Amino acid sequence: MSIIHYFSKDANKRAKFIFNLIAPIYSHVDKSLSDNYRDVIELLKDEISIVGKTVLDVGSGTGAWSYAYLQGGAKKVEGVDFSSGMVEVSRKRHPEIKFSYGDSENLKDINDDSFDIVTAAYMLHGVTGDRRQKILSEMKRVSKGYIIIHDFSGRTPIFVRFLEFMERSDYKNFKKNFCEELKQNFAEVKKIDTKYGSGIYLAKV
């Protein structure tokens, strides 16, 4: 992929270009991300049980969020990402987890009700509302238990706002609308605030 994709009108082409580009940098922060995610999973454990569960992580990146579930006692964790660079890094960093290349808008290789928990960290704020809707309905289709989203929720630090501006993400609309979007798809929805302007959004299928 060339730099021209950064200026593409197609947001997915732009995102793939950016995440392929930054995958090697992400690889270096994977350890500190994992440490932070382990704490988030501990908070989640106050709400639902992770031990013995099967988990699918969509937009898995370098695999730090997937790994946090494994550390938290999940029986089986798999990840899916549409950036080949990210999938490559995640396979090297976390060989105990199966990572596949795929688009969360169409999880065509995964049957209905396949996992107890289907989750995403810091992926859904990056896509537009219509794409979020498609991804949420795919997540719902392949889950038989819970959808768990870890993402922005409150006021984010300035460097994060700069990065989101560069990425041309939808994070402002995400923060404003996401709870409502979830409530349109799920009867039971709960939000738990975590550190650094983020939160856990929990929905029962």
Ligand SMILES: C[S@@+](CC[C@H](N)C(=O)[O-])C[C@H]1O[C@@H](n2cnc3c(N)ncnc32)[C@H](O)[C@@H]1O
């Ligand atoms: C900000 S990164 C977060 C990675 C990881 N979840 C974490 O928290 O460390 C967002 C990831 O979502 C992936 N992504 C974005 N849209 C996607 C889609 N439609 N299908 C699959 N992966 C997607 C990107 O390639 C990127 O790896």
